[in-house]
Every structure is written in C-alpha cells, then in structure tokens.
Amino acid sequence: MIDAALFSSALGALTPILLAALAGALCQRAGVFNISLEGTMLVGCFAGVAGSWYSGSVWVGVLTALLAGTAYSLILAVGTVTFAGDAIVLGVAVNLLAVGLTSFLIQTVFGTRGSFSDPTLPGLDPVEIPLLRDVPFLGEVLSGHSALVYVSWIAVPVLALVLYRLPVGLRLRGVGERPEAAASLGVAVDRYRYGVILAGGALCGLAGAQLALGNVTMFSENMTAGRGWIAVVAVMLGRALPWGVLAASVLFGLAEAFGFRLQGIGLPQQATDAAPYVVTLLALFVFSARLRSRRATRRTTVT
Amino acid sequence: MTQPAVQLTGIVKRFGELLANDHVDLTVARGEIHALMGENGAGKSTLMSILYGLLRPDAGTIALDGEPVVFDSAARAIAAGIGMVQQGFALFDSMPVVDNVIYGAEPTRRGLLDRRAATAAVSELVERHGLRLAPTDRVGDLPIGVRQQVEILKLLYRRARVLILDEPTAVLTPAETEQLFTVLRDLAADGHTVLLVTHKLHEVTAVSDTVTVLRDGKVTMTGPTSATGRAELASAMTGREVDLDRVYPAGQPGAEALTVTGLTVDGRAAGRPAVDDVSLSVRAGEIVGIAGVAGNGQTELVAAIAGLLPARGSVTVGERELSGLGVARRRAAGLAHIPEDRAEVGAAPGARLTDNLATGFHRRPPLLRKGFLRSGAMRTHAERIIERFGVRAPGPSAPMRTLSGGNQQKAILGRELTHEAPVLLVEQPTRGVDIGAVVGIHTELIAYRDAGHAVLLVSAELSEVLGLADRVLVMYEGRVVAEFPKTEADPHAIGLAMAGGAPRGVAGGTAEDSAGGAAGGVAGAAGGDEADVVGDATGHASENMAGDTAGDTTGDAAEDSGGGAA
Amino acid sequence: MNRLGRWRGALTVGVAVAAALVLGAILLAATGANPLEAAGAIVTGAFGPDGIQDTLAYAVPVAGMATALAIPLRAGLVNLGGEGQLVLGAISAVAVGLHVPGPLGLVAALVAGMLAGGLYAAAAALCETRLGVPLLVTTLLLSYPAMSLAAYLVRFPMRDQGSSLPQSAQLPPDVRLPALAGNGLTVGLFLIVAAVAVYAVVDARTPAGFEARVTGWGPRFAQYAGIDRPRTTLRLLACSGGLAGLVGAIVVLGFPYRFIDGALITPQYTWIGLLAALLAAASPLGTLVAALFFAALTSGGFAMERETQVPRELTAVLQAVLIIFLAATTGLLRRRRSAA
Known part of the structure; x- marks a missing residue:
C-alpha cells in the first residue's frame, strides 16, 4: 500500500501544483491576488504541446509553454496594475478565456475537437540521476522524474533566496506589505507587480508543460481540472512562504497518489478525485484555528 | 556659503478647482528647525509633497543650496538629500528595524543582502543620535514613539540633509514628543535642516527657529519664532478670532x-x-x-x-x-455611538446619504411598513436630519463621500442623536x-x-x-x-x-x-523640567483644534498621486 | 458630476464592446472566415425567430446562476462553489424524481434540488463563520467533492442500465417540467423569472436586502450598525445555493430528462453567471441583462459554427475578452474618481 512507487507518483502529481503555487506565492508576496493560475497553466499546456509537435523537440515545447504563460499573464498585469481592474473579475475572466481560447485553437490548429494526442508527439523523458538512482527506496522515489520536476524542486530554495536574501526580495515584500510606504522610499510599486505577475506566468507555463508533456503526453480541453485552484489554496495554506507552499503541495500530491492507490482496492475513482480537496479543507480547518485566535487579537488594533 | 538650504519660489499647485498652493515662497536656512504651520487644508502637505518629489508643481521653482532642481519622483529628491517622514507611519511592521531602514538602499555583498553591514551601519546611527532601540527589533512590536525614531533613522541612513516631518507628534505622548524634539535639536546642531509641519502652536514655540504660516494655500506670515507672539501666529493661521476655549x-x-x-x-x-x-x-x-x-x-x-x-x-x-x-x-x-473612524466604521462613503442615514432605522416604522421599506419615508427621514443638523449636501441622494469631513460628521451625529x-x-x-x-x-x-x-x-x-x-x-x-x-x-x-x-x-x-x-x-x-513640558503641551491644547488632518482634501489628493500604485 | 459619470460609464462600455468586436473580427479573419457574415450569423442565431428560443433555453441556467451568485455578492461575499451546488441540486432532483411518482414528484424534485444546493452552500458558510476558513476557499473546495459525488452516483448506483454513458435513467413523463419548445426550454423559465423578481424586490424593499447591501458597502460599518455578519453570511449563502440547486433541478427536469455527467459543467453556466453578476455589481436587473447578453452570444455562436464552420468557442473568447476590457476600463474609472 505505502511503498516507493506511491511517493514517486506523488512527486509527479504535485509538480504542476507546486510550480503554479510558487507563482501564486510570489504574486501574493507583492500584494497581487492571483487566481488566474488555472487558466495560465492551461495555456501553458496547449502551448507546450503545440511547440513540441511543430518543432519535434520537447524542449522547444517547454520554452513555448514558458513564453506563452508569460505573455498570457500580461493580460492580468495590464488589467490589474495599469488599469486597476478588480483582480477577482479579471482572474475569473482570464481563466474562462483560457478555456475558450484553447478549445478554439485546438480546432483551428490541430483540426480536432476535445483532445489531441499522437504517438509521435515528443514528451519529457524521465531523468535518471546517477548515484541516487542506486540508493534503495530513495532512488526509486527521487530518481526517474522529468527534468521539470527537478526544476520545481530547485525553484523552492531559489524563491526563498530571492525573497529573503536579495535586495529585490526585500523590496518585493515591502511592496506587498505596504505599497504606499514602498513608493515613498522610491520603489516603483507597479514595476514590481508587473515583474511578479509575469514571472508567475512563466512558472505557470512550466506547470502546464509538465502536466501536458510530463505527466501525460497530450492536450485535452480543460485538462488542468482545478489544479490551478488547488495551487491558489496551497498559497493560502502555505502562508505564501516558499517552504510552506512546498509542504502544502506535498500534502496534495500525497492525497492524490494515495487516492490512486485506493482505487486499486476497489474505491471508485470519484472518491479519490475528491480526496485532495477534502484533505485541503481539513488542513485549513486545523490551521485556521490557530490563525483565527491571532486575527482576533489583531482586530483590536485595527480600530 | 550663505545660500539657503531650501528655497521654494512661486509654487502653484491646483487640484481641479482647488488651489492648494498659491504662489508660495519658502526659504529655509541650513541647520535651522523651520516650522510650517497651518490649519487643515492650508496646503502644508501639498507643499511638502512637492518638495519631496511626490507631486509636481504647476508653476514655481525649487533650489537646494542655491542650485535649481527638478524632482519628478521621490527617488530623485532622496538622491538630492531630502528625506520625509510622512503622516502616519510608512513602516513595514513585520520586518525588523534594520530592514525598514535599509529598504530601497540596501547594502549588498556579491549580490546578496549584506545584513551584517546593514546592522552595523544602523547600530552606529542609533548610538550617535542616542536613540533607544535595537536594529533587530521587529517594528510591529515597538512603541509608537520609537517607531517615529525608526522613520528618522531611515532618513539619516540615506544621508538626508533636509528632513521633512509631517505632523510627527500627532500620535506621541508629551514625553515622547520632547524626546523627539531633543533628537531634532541635536540633528540641527549637526548641520541638518529640519522642516517641521504642524498645526500646534506650542510645538512651534518649543522647538523651531523660524516659522512660516500658510492659510488657504498662501503664506500669511514668516519670521523668526522668537520675535513672533502666539497671538500673531494664531491669527495668521485662522484669519479670524474663534473662541475655542x-x-x-x-x-x-x-x-x-x-x-x-x-x-x-x-x-x-x-x-x-x-x-x-x-x-x-x-x-x-x-x-x-x-x-x-x-x-x-x-x-x-x-x-x-x-x-x-x-x-x-x-x-x-x-x-x-x-x-x-x-x-x-x-x-x-x-446605546448610540459616534465612532472615531468616520470613513470605515461610521458610514459607507460610497452609499447615498439616504441609505447612510436610514441604517439603524430600517427595521422599524416609519421607514418599515408591513415588512417593506418605504423609499419615500427613507428620503423624508434623511431630509429631516439634513435640515435639523445643517448638513451641507447636494441632496439626500448624494454619495456620502462627496461631503466634506465636517458635514459627514454632522450627518453621523444627526443619525445617532435622532435615536434619542x-x-x-x-x-x-x-x-x-x-x-x-x-x-x-x-x-x-x-x-x-x-x-x-x-x-x-x-x-x-x-x-x-x-x-x-x-x-x-x-x-x-x-x-x-x-x-x-x-x-x-x-x-x-x-x-x-x-x-x-x-x-x-x-x-x-x-x-x-x-x-x-x-x-x-x-x-x-x-524633576521640574518634564512637568513644565507637559504643562506646556496641555495648556495650549486648544490650538490643536483642527485636529488630525485625515480628512484634509489636499492631503488626500497628495497621498493619492503619491501612492498611485495602490 | 453624476450625469458626467454616467456618460463616461456608457462610453467605457462602448469602447470595451468595440474593442472586443475588433479583436473578434481579427480572429475571424485569421481563420479565413468573413467577419461580417459570421457576425450576421451570430445576430440571427441569437435573436432570429428560431435563435431566440435557443437563447432563452441557454439563458435560463445562466441567468439563474448569475442571480444565485449575485445574492451573496451584494454583501461582498463571493460564492465560488456554484458548480457544486448546481450539480448537487440536479442529482438530488433526479434521485427524488425517479422515486416519487406523479406531479407530487415534480414538486418534490424541485424542492429537493433547492434544499440540496442550499444546505451545501450553508455548510460552506458555516465553515467560514465557525471555523474561520475564508468563504472564497470553502465554497470552491466543497464544490469539487460534490461534482465527484454526482459523477460517482451516475456511474454506479443511479446509472441508466441500458446505456454505456455515465448518465442516470430518464425521469418518468409526469415528473418533467412542461416544455415550451423542443430545445429544452421549459416552464422553468418562469421559475427563474420569478426568482429574479423576488431578488429584485427583496434587495430594494426589505430590511434583509438592505442589510445585505449595507454589508457590501462596508463590513465594519455593518458591524457597527448592529448587523450580525455570521447570520447574514449563512442566510445569503443558503439562498444562493438554494437557487443554484433549483437551476440544476430545472435543467435535469427538462429535455433530455436525466442527469448526464458533465452536462452542467461543460457549458460554463456557473462561471459565466458569476461574471455577469460581478460585472453588474450584483444589481438584480443588471445581472439579468448581462446574463441575457452572454446567453445570446453563446447561442449565436452555435449558429455561427453551423453556417461558417468557425468554431463556436470563438464566442467564449469574445465574452472573456469583453469582460477583461470592461473590468480594466471600470478600474480606470474608479482610479480616476478616487484621484479627483
């Protein structure tokens, strides 16, 4: 029931969520509530498959996904930062646009409806890590994932480094905590917000590439299936801290992988589909009890 | 050598129909504490925002040490040696003092934040000016008076030669105020130039060398503080005799x-x-x-x-x-209640006056009849309060936020008193x-x-x-x-x-x-010293009448354009 | 000042619509279709003698969901769990309808749909008020298990034995809403019209509606005025989920008279409805108008696809683009006003 393969599949399952959640955490830190992760990831999925298919190289596909995610997130950046539009309205609209746009493009580009896959579509190959591969158990869990899985692992400490050890991270956190104070010290708040939204778009693009070229090798309509929303929740659960977001994502990954296992012993697939959401909700209940007592004391000082 | 540290000439700034600064001239000598006085809306905040590069004047020039300068951003003003502590605090509560101080001008080593150098630099400033705080303290945990010192540290760290403090004492105790003044005198003796924006007479007389008074966007008086009587300052500020006591x-x-x-x-x-x-x-x-x-x-x-x-x-x-x-x-x-925070607690600024005044009366007659709200009754109710309490508003359908601070307060007062x-x-x-x-x-x-x-x-x-x-x-x-x-x-x-x-x-x-x-x-x-200070502070509290400048139009406008990113 | 604001608002909407149309024309031209022809097909498809029926059929769930989500939005509460409430309402209605015969079954099915959606949304509200998890998150997270549950039910216990598709058995003829047209339009239309009317009256003329609006203007003002936020949240969410559940029931009680997995999700009723509500700031009439507009665009899209072979998803793209432009330009308006 619980073996190396379980953890290995958990790692694969959590990668798109982790990448998107890191994007969300970055935005949150700069005071941008980004709920467009789902749609941006979906665009990344499509662009990854299209790039990979037309170039014949999966790396061109990954690059296309990254660029498409960045370009797509420009909509949110312009809308919320330059035009001061409502972040929730824009986020929902951007998600809806992604569904419509990819469904439209799959017909105009690939000439099919619903989904596109082909045996010759290049996907991401598993990377065997020398040495580590031979360690019992750990090797089976940690080795043999796609390169993007490893990228996502590296992204966590890199984000922590940027946020806490680089000047740009300090400024960014200030922009998120108190934009008017940051502006009064000569920090260009809008530029930082553009930066995090676009960087977040790139991360979501990679998340899409991993989903469509790593976890599977195909594109299907609405294939993100709520992962972007899980990422939004992971940001909240992880309090927008890089390591916290990682912990939350691992929780979802385990819930999903464990769910697959339960199917093996006769539980219906639908029960396991619901598992990550239920686990998340339960985790939030536990965490919010602590947060709530803190918030209650903070409220006295608001007045 | 005798060039003034700051010289503003003919500054004009308009917000729509409001003339916030009307050909203002201001000359500040190096090493002096210069008080800028005025009531709410007199244009003090606007003028200082212009000097700090947050606003651009419609006309007029700025010169520092005789050199003309143009600031199109706060960053430029900071680079030129100007620092400003704004009303309220511009601090990041979750961060330690040292991060707040270096924010925007961080020392680095091989691209990484150099926390050790930063802490050393801040410690040195703290010691030199005899401040009572540790660089590693989290700002959110510090008392208000000490937070004010963190603001000043920020300016000193940036080597500001001209310090602007906008109503710095509004939230301080008399003892903290006196501590702040000691720091300011020390800084002035050290060759810094201090511009103190205030509407409190006793602060002007307690700490400043020179005073300039603004009223309705114009300079009404300027001169050495020692040669200026309080009565003179008061009438320059208000332009009339008001019995506030x-x-x-x-x-x-x-x-x-x-x-x-x-x-x-x-x-x-x-x-x-x-x-x-x-x-x-x-x-x-x-x-x-x-x-x-x-x-x-x-x-x-x-x-x-x-x-x-x-x-x-x-x-x-x-x-x-x-x-x-x-x-x-x-x-x-x-119980009826007139709260401190008018904009968020006492009223809904975006909603109509009628709705604001109906709130709290909406579950009983005459506004409610047979389970339904009567819009006619709501309007009559609002009109009655507007009339009875002399609220100046375009009409009951006007959104609350279009009213002046005083009229909003009268409306809230009227609503609550009407409960009897x-x-x-x-x-x-x-x-x-x-x-x-x-x-x-x-x-x-x-x-x-x-x-x-x-x-x-x-x-x-x-x-x-x-x-x-x-x-x-x-x-x-x-x-x-x-x-x-x-x-x-x-x-x-x-x-x-x-x-x-x-x-x-x-x-x-x-x-x-x-x-x-x-x-x-x-x-x-x-000792007797402190008691004197306290007596001074309270004895002249009447000049504080204009109170906090939160509702001040020009101040608001300045904040909006300055913090436009928000 | 006020009149000027209104003019500027109208102008903004005009600019946003025009910009979306231009973008749509470019996309159409890129697919090789004649933009004018396609636009013509959309208009006749949406409002022509045949098209209007399709528009209305699609408008029933969209306007219903838009109103359902507008109810809490009036108080500043965002219900992101409309899909779960909709699906739960639908599956409950089918479950009851298959077991309670006769006209009583019809009424029982509608009530069951309302109860299921309402109780489920109320549970999300309690998670916020009692357990302190933000409503935005609880509604969203509870949505997925509800959809999974329905998917499970129509695959196993409630599955139509004669079919290989994940769908329930068909409801008996007397547990169906009377049809108004052959395309699934039923008397459910009147139920939705009634719901919108009730919402409009409650919103404008009752203390409860007034208190919801006060909460929307400012939560701290509402608390100061003595409005009990937890109770308001619970009530509004129960109404919201109840209406969403009713919409689900109405859909499955119309043609093809069964629950088909995914049939309520794929058309994006919920998200389009939410956007209609958001754009209209939850005002009852505005929400209805926006929902009707989106419904017309969608049914026009089907006609366009039939006549010009341009994928109908283009209209979904147009909708989203239009919303983005509107959100951006209204943000610009808001920013100007606060600076002035």
Whole structure:
C-alpha cells in the first residue's frame, strides 16, 4: 500500500501544483491576488504541446509553454496594475478565456475537437540521476522524474533566496506589505507587480508543460481540472512562504497518489478525485484555528 | 556659503478647482528647525509633497543650496538629500528595524543582502543620535514613539540633509514628543535642516527657529519664532478670532444611565490588556469626558461598551445588563455611538446619504411598513436630519463621500442623536472638522445632555474635554488613573495624569488627592523640567483644534498621486 | 458630476464592446472566415425567430446562476462553489424524481434540488463563520467533492442500465417540467423569472436586502450598525445555493430528462453567471441583462459554427475578452474618481 512507487507518483502529481503555487506565492508576496493560475497553466499546456509537435523537440515545447504563460499573464498585469481592474473579475475572466481560447485553437490548429494526442508527439523523458538512482527506496522515489520536476524542486530554495536574501526580495515584500510606504522610499510599486505577475506566468507555463508533456503526453480541453485552484489554496495554506507552499503541495500530491492507490482496492475513482480537496479543507480547518485566535487579537488594533 | 538650504519660489499647485498652493515662497536656512504651520487644508502637505518629489508643481521653482532642481519622483529628491517622514507611519511592521531602514538602499555583498553591514551601519546611527532601540527589533512590536525614531533613522541612513516631518507628534505622548524634539535639536546642531509641519502652536514655540504660516494655500506670515507672539501666529493661521476655549456650563446629572464595572479587553500582545479593569458610570444629563494620549485604551473601551469587541466585565444601561449581547441588542437597549473612524466604521462613503442615514432605522416604522421599506419615508427621514443638523449636501441622494469631513460628521451625529438613546458614546467628535463646524457640534452635544441623556466623550483634544465634560476621567495604559469634576479639572494636573504621572488606582479617590499626588510624584521623580513640558503641551491644547488632518482634501489628493500604485 | 459619470460609464462600455468586436473580427479573419457574415450569423442565431428560443433555453441556467451568485455578492461575499451546488441540486432532483411518482414528484424534485444546493452552500458558510476558513476557499473546495459525488452516483448506483454513458435513467413523463419548445426550454423559465423578481424586490424593499447591501458597502460599518455578519453570511449563502440547486433541478427536469455527467459543467453556466453578476455589481436587473447578453452570444455562436464552420468557442473568447476590457476600463474609472 505505502511503498516507493506511491511517493514517486506523488512527486509527479504535485509538480504542476507546486510550480503554479510558487507563482501564486510570489504574486501574493507583492500584494497581487492571483487566481488566474488555472487558466495560465492551461495555456501553458496547449502551448507546450503545440511547440513540441511543430518543432519535434520537447524542449522547444517547454520554452513555448514558458513564453506563452508569460505573455498570457500580461493580460492580468495590464488589467490589474495599469488599469486597476478588480483582480477577482479579471482572474475569473482570464481563466474562462483560457478555456475558450484553447478549445478554439485546438480546432483551428490541430483540426480536432476535445483532445489531441499522437504517438509521435515528443514528451519529457524521465531523468535518471546517477548515484541516487542506486540508493534503495530513495532512488526509486527521487530518481526517474522529468527534468521539470527537478526544476520545481530547485525553484523552492531559489524563491526563498530571492525573497529573503536579495535586495529585490526585500523590496518585493515591502511592496506587498505596504505599497504606499514602498513608493515613498522610491520603489516603483507597479514595476514590481508587473515583474511578479509575469514571472508567475512563466512558472505557470512550466506547470502546464509538465502536466501536458510530463505527466501525460497530450492536450485535452480543460485538462488542468482545478489544479490551478488547488495551487491558489496551497498559497493560502502555505502562508505564501516558499517552504510552506512546498509542504502544502506535498500534502496534495500525497492525497492524490494515495487516492490512486485506493482505487486499486476497489474505491471508485470519484472518491479519490475528491480526496485532495477534502484533505485541503481539513488542513485549513486545523490551521485556521490557530490563525483565527491571532486575527482576533489583531482586530483590536485595527480600530 | 550663505545660500539657503531650501528655497521654494512661486509654487502653484491646483487640484481641479482647488488651489492648494498659491504662489508660495519658502526659504529655509541650513541647520535651522523651520516650522510650517497651518490649519487643515492650508496646503502644508501639498507643499511638502512637492518638495519631496511626490507631486509636481504647476508653476514655481525649487533650489537646494542655491542650485535649481527638478524632482519628478521621490527617488530623485532622496538622491538630492531630502528625506520625509510622512503622516502616519510608512513602516513595514513585520520586518525588523534594520530592514525598514535599509529598504530601497540596501547594502549588498556579491549580490546578496549584506545584513551584517546593514546592522552595523544602523547600530552606529542609533548610538550617535542616542536613540533607544535595537536594529533587530521587529517594528510591529515597538512603541509608537520609537517607531517615529525608526522613520528618522531611515532618513539619516540615506544621508538626508533636509528632513521633512509631517505632523510627527500627532500620535506621541508629551514625553515622547520632547524626546523627539531633543533628537531634532541635536540633528540641527549637526548641520541638518529640519522642516517641521504642524498645526500646534506650542510645538512651534518649543522647538523651531523660524516659522512660516500658510492659510488657504498662501503664506500669511514668516519670521523668526522668537520675535513672533502666539497671538500673531494664531491669527495668521485662522484669519479670524474663534473662541475655542469656551467652557460650557455644567449639566444637572440625574440617575445613573451607563454603568461599567471591571471591564477588561485583551490586548494585542499577550499579557497587557488593552483595557484593564475599568469601572465608570455616566449619569443622565451628564457628559463624562475621557482624556488620554491616543492608544491608551480609549478606543477599545468604547468598542467594548458598544459590543464591537469581546470583553470581560459588566456593562449596564439603565437596568439592563448588556454583557454577552451583540451590537444590535445593545443599541436597542439604549446605546448610540459616534465612532472615531468616520470613513470605515461610521458610514459607507460610497452609499447615498439616504441609505447612510436610514441604517439603524430600517427595521422599524416609519421607514418599515408591513415588512417593506418605504423609499419615500427613507428620503423624508434623511431630509429631516439634513435640515435639523445643517448638513451641507447636494441632496439626500448624494454619495456620502462627496461631503466634506465636517458635514459627514454632522450627518453621523444627526443619525445617532435622532435615536434619542439614553446613552451616547462619542469619539473624537471634531477630528478633521473645520473650525466653523466645531462649535455647532459642541452645541448639539450640550443640548443632547441637557435633554437628559448621558454622554461618554472620548477626545484627544484636551480643550474639548475640558469645555464639554462635567467630569473628566484620564486613561493611561488601559486604566482609568485619575478623575476630576468640572470645577477642579486643571489642564496641568490632567496632563500629568495623561503622561502616566498619576499614582495607580486613584480612580475612586477625590480629585484633589489624585491631582496633587500626580504632580508631586512626577516632580519628585523626573524633576521640574518634564512637568513644565507637559504643562506646556496641555495648556495650549486648544490650538490643536483642527485636529488630525485625515480628512484634509489636499492631503488626500497628495497621498493619492503619491501612492498611485495602490 | 453624476450625469458626467454616467456618460463616461456608457462610453467605457462602448469602447470595451468595440474593442472586443475588433479583436473578434481579427480572429475571424485569421481563420479565413468573413467577419461580417459570421457576425450576421451570430445576430440571427441569437435573436432570429428560431435563435431566440435557443437563447432563452441557454439563458435560463445562466441567468439563474448569475442571480444565485449575485445574492451573496451584494454583501461582498463571493460564492465560488456554484458548480457544486448546481450539480448537487440536479442529482438530488433526479434521485427524488425517479422515486416519487406523479406531479407530487415534480414538486418534490424541485424542492429537493433547492434544499440540496442550499444546505451545501450553508455548510460552506458555516465553515467560514465557525471555523474561520475564508468563504472564497470553502465554497470552491466543497464544490469539487460534490461534482465527484454526482459523477460517482451516475456511474454506479443511479446509472441508466441500458446505456454505456455515465448518465442516470430518464425521469418518468409526469415528473418533467412542461416544455415550451423542443430545445429544452421549459416552464422553468418562469421559475427563474420569478426568482429574479423576488431578488429584485427583496434587495430594494426589505430590511434583509438592505442589510445585505449595507454589508457590501462596508463590513465594519455593518458591524457597527448592529448587523450580525455570521447570520447574514449563512442566510445569503443558503439562498444562493438554494437557487443554484433549483437551476440544476430545472435543467435535469427538462429535455433530455436525466442527469448526464458533465452536462452542467461543460457549458460554463456557473462561471459565466458569476461574471455577469460581478460585472453588474450584483444589481438584480443588471445581472439579468448581462446574463441575457452572454446567453445570446453563446447561442449565436452555435449558429455561427453551423453556417461558417468557425468554431463556436470563438464566442467564449469574445465574452472573456469583453469582460477583461470592461473590468480594466471600470478600474480606470474608479482610479480616476478616487484621484479627483
């Protein structure tokens, strides 16, 4: 029931969520509530498959996904930062646009409806890590994932480094905590917000590439299936801290992988589909009890 | 060599139809403390925002040490050696002092933040200027007075030669204010130039070398402080004679209407409660005033009585015990409340005046009939309040935010008084209200008392408390530390109690005891010097009438354009 | 000032619509279709003698969901769990309808749908008020298990034995809403019209509606005025979920008279409805108008696909683009106003 393969599949399952959640955490830190992760990831999925298919190289596909995610997130950046539009309205609209746009493009580009896959579509190959591969158990869990899985692992400490050890991270956190104070010290708040939204778009693009070229090798309509929303929740659960977001994502990954296992012993697939959401909700209940007592004391000082 | 450190010439700034700065000239010599005075909306904040690069003037020039400069951003002004501490704090509470200080000008080593160098630099500044804080302290945990010092550290770290402080003392205790002034004198002696924006006369006379007064966007007076009388400054600032120190005749108290016993509200930090075992009572036909420096539990006390904050202890209105009841039940039992925060708590700025005035009356006749709200009745209700309390508004359908601060306050006052509740809680009734409207609001409160209602008044303006209250309570660190009847309410003694000079637990004692004990206690402990300062601060509290500048149009506009990113 | 604001508002909407149309024309031209022809097909498809019926059929769930989500939005509460409430309402209605015969079954099915959606949304509200998890998150997270549950039910216990598709058995003829047209339009239309009317009256004329609006203007003002936020949240969410559940029931009680997995999700009723509500700031009439507009665009899209072979998803793209432009330009308006 619980073996190396379980953890290995958990790692694969959590990668798109982790990448998107890191994007969300970055935005949150700069005071941008980004709920467009789902749609941006979906665009990344499509662009990854299209790039990979037309170039014949999966790396061109990954690059296309990254660029498409960045370009797509420009909509949110312009809308919320330059035009001061409502972040929730824009986020929902951007998600809806992604569904419509990819469904439209799959017909105009690939000439099919619903989904596109082909045996010759290049996907991401598993990377065997020398040495580590031979360690019992750990090797089976940690080795043999796609390169993007490893990228996502590296992204966590890199984000922590940027946020806490680089000047740009300090400024960014200030922009998120108190934009008017940051502006009064000569920090260009809008530029930082553009930066995090676009960087977040790139991360979501990679998340899409991993989903469509790593976890599977195909594109299907609405294939993100709520992962972007899980990422939004992971940001909240992880309090927008890089390591916290990682912990939350691992929780979802385990819930999903464990769910697959339960199917093996006769539980219906639908029960396991619901598992990550239920686990998340339960985790939030536990965490919010602590947060709530803190918030209650903070409220006295608001007045 | 004799070039002035700062010279503004012919500055003009318009916001729509409002002329915020009308050909303003300002010359500030190197190494002096220059006070910039004026009432709300006189254009002080606008002028300083222009100097700091947050706003661009429509006309006029800026010269530093004789060199003309043009600032299109705060960053440019900072680079030129100008630093500004804005109203309220521009600090990141979650970060340590050192991060706040270096923010935007971080030292790096191989691309990484160099925290060691930063801490060393900040420690050195702290020591050189004799500040009382550690670089690693989290700003959110520091007392208000120390946060002000963090703001100044930020400027010194950036090697600012010209320091602008916009109303820095609004949130400070008298002792913290004096500490700040010591730091400022020290900085000026060190060759820094200090521009102090204030509307408090006693601060001008206490610390400045030169003073410039603005009124309606124009300079009305400028000259050395020592050669300028207070009366002269006051009339330059207001342009008329207003009797702000009016003391209203005492009321005729009847039965106890509001009784608070052992009320305790938990504080932000574990350990010290925000309101600590407070007992008080207010009788019908009586105004009880609560004096105290902001942040000593007054806000929390009123919020707890109104049911907005959870609290232990007992609150009774008439015969009715209110503890455990929600806001609606308490209001129904006979409480009305004029809150401190007009924009967020007392009103809905985006909603129509009619809706704002109907709130609280919407569950009973005449607004409600057979389960439905009558829009005609709502309109009549609003028109009646507008008429009766002289609210100047385009009409009942105008959104609340289109009204001036004073008229918003009159509308809220009217709504709450119309309840005819036996007990009225009032916080900062004239903050940010034009002087003309102050007297009207005071008259209404006195009339309400004389009609047999009980009023609990919280105000940061001591003159207001002294003028209106039949009895004065002083709050310090969450406790009621002194009590004075109207006849014995002496600004000097109250000022001492506000600064924590009253012995603990005297709330029940006689006024003479507590006042005498307080004065003696501080004189013995801290020497006569501090007592003098406190006396000065409170004795001239009347000039603070214009209050906080939160509702100030030009200030708001300046903030909007400055923090446009938000 | 006020009139000027209104003019500017109208102008903004005009600019946003024009910009979306231009973008749509470019996309159409890129697919090789004649933009004018396609636009013509959309208009006749949406409002032509045949098209209007399709528009109305699609408008019933969209307007219903838009109103359902507008109800809490009036108080500033965002219900992101409309899909779960919709699906739960639908599956409950089918479950009851298959077991309670006769006209009583019809009424029982509608009530069951309302109860299921309402109770489920109320549970999300309790998670916020009692457990302190933000409503935005609880509604969203509870949505997925509800969809999974329905998917499970129609695959196993409630599955139509004669079919290989994940769908329930068909409801008996007397447990169906009377049809108004052959395309699934039923008397459910009147139920939705009634719901919108009730919402409009409650919103404008009752203390409860007034208190919801006060809460929307400012939560701290509402608390100060004595409005009990937890109770308001619970009530509004129950109404919201109840209406969403009713919409689900109405859809499955119309043609093809069964629950088909995914049939309520794929058309994006919920998200389009939410956007209609958001754009209209939850005002009852505005929400209805926006929902009707989106419904017309969608049914026009089907006609366009039939006549010009341009994928109908283009209209979904147009919708989203239009919303983005509107959100951006209204943000610009708001920013100007606060600076002035």
